[in-house]
Each structure stands twice: as structure tokens, then as C-alpha cells.
Amino acid sequence: MHYINLRDLEVSRIGLGAMGMSHGYTGSGTDDAESIRTVHRALELGVTLIDTAEIYGPYTNEELLGQALKGRRDQVVLATKFGLVSHSGEGAWNLDSTPANIRAAVEGSLKRLGTDHIDLYYQHRVDKNTPIEETAGAVAELIQEGKVRAFGLSEAGPDTIRRAHAVQPVTAVQSEYSLFTRGIEERVLPVLRELNIGLVPFSPLGRGVLTGTVRSTDAFAEDDFRRGNPRFTGENFQRNLALADEVKGLADEVGATPAQVALAWLLAQGDFIAPIPGTKRVSRVEENTAADAVTLTAEQLARLSSLPPAAGDTHTEAQARMLER
Numbered sequence: 421m422h423y424i425n426l427r428d429l430e431v432s433r434i435g436l437g438a439m440g441m442s443h444g445y446t447g448s449g450t451d452d453a454e455s456i457r458t459v460h461r462a463l464e465l466g467v468t469l470i471d472t473a474e475i476y477g478p479y480t481n482e483e484l485l486g487q488a489l490k491g492r493r494d495q496v497v498l499a500t501k502f503g504l505v506s507h508s509g510e511g512a513w514n515l516d517s518t519p520a521n522i523r524a525a526v527e528g529s530l531k532r533l534g535t536d537h538i539d540l541y542y543q544h545r546v547d548k549n550t551p552i553e554e555t556a557g558a559v560a561e562l563i564q565e566g567k568v569r570a571f572g573l574s575e576a577g578p579d580t581i582r583r584a585h586a587v588q589p590v591t592a593v594q595s596e597y598s599l600f601t602r603g604i605e606e607r608v609l610p611v612l613r614e615l616n617i618g619l620v621p622f623s624p625l626g627r628g629v630l631t632g633t634v635r636s637t638d639a640f641a642e643d644d645f646r647r648g649n650p651r652f653t654g655e656n657f658q659r660n661l662a663l664a665d666e667v668k669g670l671a672d673e674v675g676a677t678p679a680q681v682a683l684a685w686l687l688a689q690g691d692f693i694a695p696i697p698g699t700k701r702v703s704r705v706e707e708n709t710a711a712d713a714v715t716l717t718a719e720q721l722a723r724l725s726s727l728p729p730a731a732g733d734t735h736t737e738a739q740a741r742m743l744e745r
Contacts, residue, residue, distance in 0.1 A: 503517040
């Protein structure tokens, strides 16, 4: 495994997204023992960046990682997120990045994760009712107190990134970025390069489609969030399967899996990028981390880059209102 710097935070080139172990996908929360084995196998393979959030569950994913990392905390750059749970009474899925809410959130996350500090603390979504300067200032205080090491933003646009960075240097921005979703390239990536901010792409495998293993939505559970996602419905889904087939064709040439090629393309976009493919299975974490050893030629990278973006919006209308890009 190679390592890079997200600003001044050294992380494995490929991380692990833990959300699906507890939340959002078919089978989430049904096999915690396998999820814990997956975390342990990731650590054995040199993965150091592990990502969660208080909203995943809510809370159960942080609790799971707290179990998995007992006795192993010093091996991990642990990232979690605040701002999608309002602790003042409104509860989950309510934006709240006020300083008081951040204070409540961090104490809960520390307890569930079984740690005295969070390495990378992200604002999960921009709260338009709270000036980003106030949010950044609150996290800066937590950094001074030793409860947080670094500040991050998730799905933030250029103006928000600049304003936050002026108060407390932003270590990383997390956004959806993959061969399927490239909307941040024009506006966000130049700002990250300019300000020396790392990028942590989530859903780097197109929520499973780029692995080549998702060919139908019939097996999705009722609570699988992909059921209502525009990219998984009707003609959009069929077009996206055709794009995945293009990736598989190139993967066959390279002697790698489609997932490894999709990750290798992402890694080639800059040495400040550390994707966090999510999985709850040991076999998948072994496959994903091996992408670090896949080298694509300039011609192969160009072929992949020339593929059209995925058909359909990446979020539902309600979810999209929380995004800045």
C-alpha cells in the first residue's frame, strides 16, 4: 500500500468506507462479525483511512467501528462526520452545524468510537442556516482541545471551501467522484489543488455498478437507498450497465477487475486523492486495496476519461438540495 498526504495528514492511498456495514445497502447490519473481520483485514493490508458518520444507523456504524478498533486505534486515521443529526430535539436528517450541536455531536462520536480524539472531522453537509465561519471556528476549538486533529468538509462548493479554510485550514473535502460522477472536476478540484486540500472520493465504484456485479435491482432490499435512486431506474440503469461493460472490457485487457480499474483511474487523477470504497466483505476489501498496484497507460486512462457520465442524477431531489458543487 502506498501512502499520501491529505494536507498534513498521512493516509493510505485507498481507504475504507464503513457506511454499508450498518446503513443504506441490502444486508447492512446483518453480519457485524464479517464487518469486523473486514476492518481487521483492511488494517492487515495497510489501509489506515477508515470513514464513518454519526448519521449512519444513526449511531450504529460508529459503535461497530468502536468494537472493531479496540486495541487497534493507533493503526487508523479515523474519520467521522457531524451535521446531519440535530441534537437539540429535531433528530436525524436535520441539518445543524451550529457550534452547540457540534459540541454535542463530538462527545457522542468519541464515546461510540471508543477514542479520545477524531483524526478527521467532517461537516457532513453544508448548513445554509449557519455561517461556515462559525462551524469552522467550532471545529478549530476542538482541534485546540485535542479532541480533533483535522477539519474536513463534505460535498461543499468552492466558496464554502474558501471561507472555511480562511478560519481553519481544511485538510480534506469528501465528495462523490468516480468514472460515473465527475461534476467536481471543473469547479472544486482546481480549488483543492490551489489550497493544498486533499480529496476523499466516496462511492468511487458507482454504488456497485462499476464492479460489474450489479446487473439487476431485483435483489435490493426495500430499505436499500438505491431503490429510489435515479441511476438505478428504467433506461438510466440500462445505459449505466452499458458503461460498466466498457470498463469491464478494458479491465479484461489489463488483467484486473472492473473495480480495480475504476479505482486505478481515480488514483491517476492526482496524488492528493484517497478514495474510500465501501464494503462489508473481506473479499471485496482485498480486491479494492489491490487496485493500488494496477497501472494504466495514458491511452487506457484517456479511453476511460472519454466515457460519458452516468445517466440520471446521482441523488434524489431532496438529497440534491443538500449538495454544493
